[in-house]
Amino acid sequence: MSAVLRSEEDTVGFERLGLIGCGLIGGSFALAMRRAKLARHIVGCSASSVVTERARTLGVIDEAAASAADAVAGCDIVLVAVPVAATESTLLAIEKHLAAGALVMDVGSTKGDVVAAARRVLPPPRLADFVPAHPIAGKEVAGVEHAEASLFDGRQVVLTPLDVTAPASVRRATDVWRAIGSRVVTMTPCAHDSAFAAVSHLPHLLAFAFVNGLAAQPGGAEALAVAGPGFRDFSRIAASNPAIWRDILLANRMQVLAHAQAFRAALLDLEMLIASGDGPALESAIAAARDIRAPWRLGANTPSTD
């Protein structure tokens, strides 16, 4: 395994990493690249110069750039790690400053909108080197001070190349993420957005609705006081960042609404079984859910990309 990693490192080393967005994900990527000795020099910039300076002080980046354009100049690899809604303006700001052949990636949780933005903004040669990426990793807390080199260890990263993305760029992106410990899955942007609408965006939407519905009722506070571990786990994601989730739900709205509709149909089925007191059918329906969920394990089912 380490032999494999070492040989990958040899082939994917970079001279200069340009990091746009020194937050939890961007900062962790920089630290992971540094740990793997994959980037000789790391230049970073954030929307706030205070954050950029903090990233430099913490040793996450080597050099603080004053602008995104400055950060990417002369880089052979660029990571755009900004809120999804800021992707287009960021790509627009850097596109004239990207070196030919530089590998450019983002880390957004939605991909259809990122791909559309890239198509609008990047000229064809740059678009060929753009590989949209979505690392399935994070923390409850944000900010560069929580960044760590091990954030992507053993976690999945979904790459969603465009039809015009160069196969060599996809290979390089795959090598980079593997070399910093991730397992790489490749999907189309559309399949990505549908899958994540189903297993991530919809659960968040349901958790937000669940907590708001609970709060709207008399006795809600008393109920919260006796809630147990089931509530704790089910509703954990309702404590997610509102601005980030506003962007995700809006960016992927068609898929999210389609999955919400399918969910409501499944819920109504169960409600009708409860209302009619149909014990055997209710037990079967619960058993069907149990049979799907019980054997599931985090990351155990990574589809092979080879």
Place this chain on the structure above:
Amino acid sequence: MSAVLRSEEDTVGFERLGLIGCGLIGGSFALAMRRAKLARHIVGCSASSVVTERARTLGVIDEAAASAADAVAGCDIVLVAVPVAATESTLLAIEKHLAAGALVMDVGSTKGDVVAAARRVLPPPRLADFVPAHPIAGKEVAGVEHAEASLFDGRQVVLTPLDVTAPASVRRATDVWRAIGSRVVTMTPCAHDSAFAAVSHLPHLLAFAFVNGLAAQPGGAEALAVAGPGFRDFSRIAASNPAIWRDILLANRMQVLAHAQAFRAALLDLEMLIASGDGPALESAIAAARDIRAPWRLGANTPSTD
């Protein structure tokens, strides 16, 4: 704290505990009572004599009884730890064999149905000594072999006395659960069922519907393969026992359906904000959920019963 426990132990010691249902909860109660030196002798029985014998071999009970009636004879404390749907037949089977003044408790997750069953089956003097209890504790796995003395440590137990329950019985029940490490909350059966419909039964229903809705869609398997920690925690309770949850959802159907309706209204509100692309209102709605859920801690808000 230990001085308090010791003095409680002195006042709540029992000669003979009758345990009906030697499963995870019943077995753990027996072990906890034994650990606290609160029961001199423990007699148990289960629907299956194999299970009863296993409980005896494991040292959970001292003596295996052939029937529920045999198990409770001569006991000064009885715990009915059977599936909720079996409560009425169990109370019917033991009521003529209960000693005068014996404290009788159940451990069911719903209370309105248990209270109704007790009213139908127990004569007034026995009803005065019946204290319905719901320990908020459990494990992913069932069975007496997973029982442990510490299962109730620091966990909440909700007592739902009837109007005719003797205050002295409620005090004894409170002392017992406190002495084995639990924190006691008292609610009416109706308030209990409404609260647990909101924070336990509804989340289970939503998790079952979510997994079934996901499975019904093309690409469901692919989506499951890339699901992350949010999915893991949100859907964990969808792997719950189908027979137990069939019983709970049916036993508490009016409350569950009412809360499901409130949930659907909250979900539809969010869907409309997404469909209309109203970012500020969507962010506010998510922030409202976040502000309720983020500060919540398991067991931190136990209402005082004193």
